[in-house]
Amino acid sequence: MDVKKVVLAYSGGLDTSIILKWLIETYQCQVVAFAADLGQGEDLSGIEEKALKTGAVKARVEDLKEEFVRDFVFPAFRANVIYEGQYLLGTSIARPLIAKRQVEIAHEEGADAVSHGATGKGNDQVRFELTYMTLDPSIKVIAPWREWDLKSRQALMDFARHHGIPVPVTKEKPYSCDANLLHISYEGGILEDPWKEPDPSMFTLTVDPEKAPDKPETIEIEFQKGDPVAVNGEKLSPAALLARLNEIGGRHGVGRADVVESRFVGMKSRGVYETPGGTILRIAHRAMESITMDREVMFLRDSLIPQYAKLIYNGFWFAPERVALQSLIDTSQQTVTGTVRVKLFKGHCMVTGRKSDLSLYDPELATFEEEDVYQQSDATGFIRLQGLRLRIQSLVRKGRKQG
Template sequence: MRKVVLAYSGGLDTSVAIKWIKETYDIEVIAFCADLGQGEELDNVREKALMTGASKVYVEDVREEFVRDYVFPMFRANAFYENNYLLGTSIARPLIAKKQIEIAVKENADFVAHGATGKGNDQVRFELGCYALKPDIKIIAPWREWPFKSRQSLIEYSLKHGIPVTATKDKPYSTDRNALHISYEGGILEDPWLEPTDDMWTLMTAPEKAPNKPRYIEINYANGNPVGIDGVAMTPYDLLSKMNSIAGENGVGRIDIVENRYVGIKSRGVYETPGGTCLHAAHRAVESITMDREVLHLRDSLIVKYAEMVYYGYWFSPERLALQTFIDVTQKNVTGTARLKLYKGSCLVVGRKSPVSLYDAGLATFEEEDVYDQTDAAGFIKLNALRLKNAKINK
């Protein structure tokens, strides 16, 4: 019998997909669930998939691999999409595709499937990843084929067929959670004017309810990667989890944005990325005293392009791999410590130090020193002013 490996989350879309694919294609459905740090969301996920019709279920713990080989390389690039989004969903898709293809090869399956809609980014990310890793793979995308037109119709179908789901007509949000973040779309969020309700949030304390005392924390870096908190060494996943807890308690890391999807649709998304928000700030702080100015500026000029590659689904592309090599070279000396002050939703850098710091207090001081001859600046300015004098602007 033919086989398909379905990227399964246990949520509404993929739960319905098991039954629909099995009935529509008369095919054996093997469910694959990647443990990316979803926590309690994975409780009973294996039993649920089997009960819904899967013949076999793979649940793989990829938390350390996810943070070490996907999140941290992206963080070394300081990647934001459209100056806000920390790419929490985007960066998980290539790893899921990689593991999905590995299982398809092991099971001799000709097909893979996903629960992404035909309007969104995830369909592109999943499929580009799969095609890059196994060009002859065949893909089933239920949302582009089945008769259901909305999440409400999926809820009705699941209730009719006894498929347990957490989504309800009152809370029909589409959510995605992993070690880096949790996202929310749909429901009342489709009106970009409406404020999310307080009961929607998962990872974070509301800023107004956060502690009244600031929390200071030191994040230790080596070669561009965070390696410890307050001098205590940690694995990548443990460190990010700890930062999520600390930052979440202090209300840090919520964003509410309207973003431009790859397919051309504007979409409102609400995200909680507490630990990642702090790690970005800390990384920038250590870079500021350890990276050469021109190298830093050149790397920064590539952030938008790098973020687009991740957001659009080109993680396994030759251009992203080449760019990653350059970025990693720039990170060789990004070693040191950043001190952060967290308070009621704000994350402030209040200190940075490094054993390989390029900062020279003797040069930077406003007090008396005998290192820098300030009269040299006159010639420097005159040389740089030559082209401006000859530009004939507003003359």
């Protein structure tokens, strides 16, 4: 494959530094290193200099936190997205944005190829490459982990030393982790045994629920058309709001999950996640919907959550079916406006109140005391009609037995 210039998704770590040099050597091409700040909490100030020293012709570091939360996290959370009942898709939601910006930078820089550091066993390779194909089907894609002969950690270290790439002297973590403003994930290494309990010292965003404050904290979250806009009455930007909920939820140990999930490529894998702000948002959002969303609309939307989550998990963010689902979901959110109160205590997030000017909840209809609003005798015919098919089935069965 003839390649002139590549835009590499670059983190500044050992692996992507090796990939940068390997691309130059293997394809005799120029490399533009692109690092996205998605709120991972790392100091990215020296990443440009490091990329240039490793051989990049240009390095770009871009703050994408607001776009990440506004255009990716919030749309997914309007759908109450969750994968296999536990995973809030923190990594899955982030990859399409990085890949999208890679393609845009490739156009800006006159590059004819893009590259990523995802391995050949995981989901990220699919998420990156499906996005590339959707946004620019003509762009060339280089996946080093599926091409090179650096098959061991030692081979990577030797390559790095040979090319003067700094090798960290710190002890390697016994697991891999990935972070952004929505979550942090831990996978591999010591976590590959699903029976082994995670080391309590591993967690960084949340305190141990057992060591969380003995006094609960109550907060209020305001929603407009399905999106959170304020915490405790303070209007905040999308990224600032999620960061605030991360901080509040983290100190109460909210948002830990230990999951064995089904990868798109066909294998099971274990992931341990911390998603404090996202956990609070999902619980509060469902509470907001409970008084503002029509029952049948909610049932329809809820039936689509597994499909929507699978599309994101499998890398189909920009696919037409995900876009179509989003349109339906956003239509369902037009009345989801109001305020939810939640109490946080030792790893738990409990709804304690909800209110809205668009509420469908009517105390006069809900009460058991009044007879002039809802005639209880009307239920007789309603129940008989609902049970008609059940009575018919029973009568038919009895007739067959008697016959």
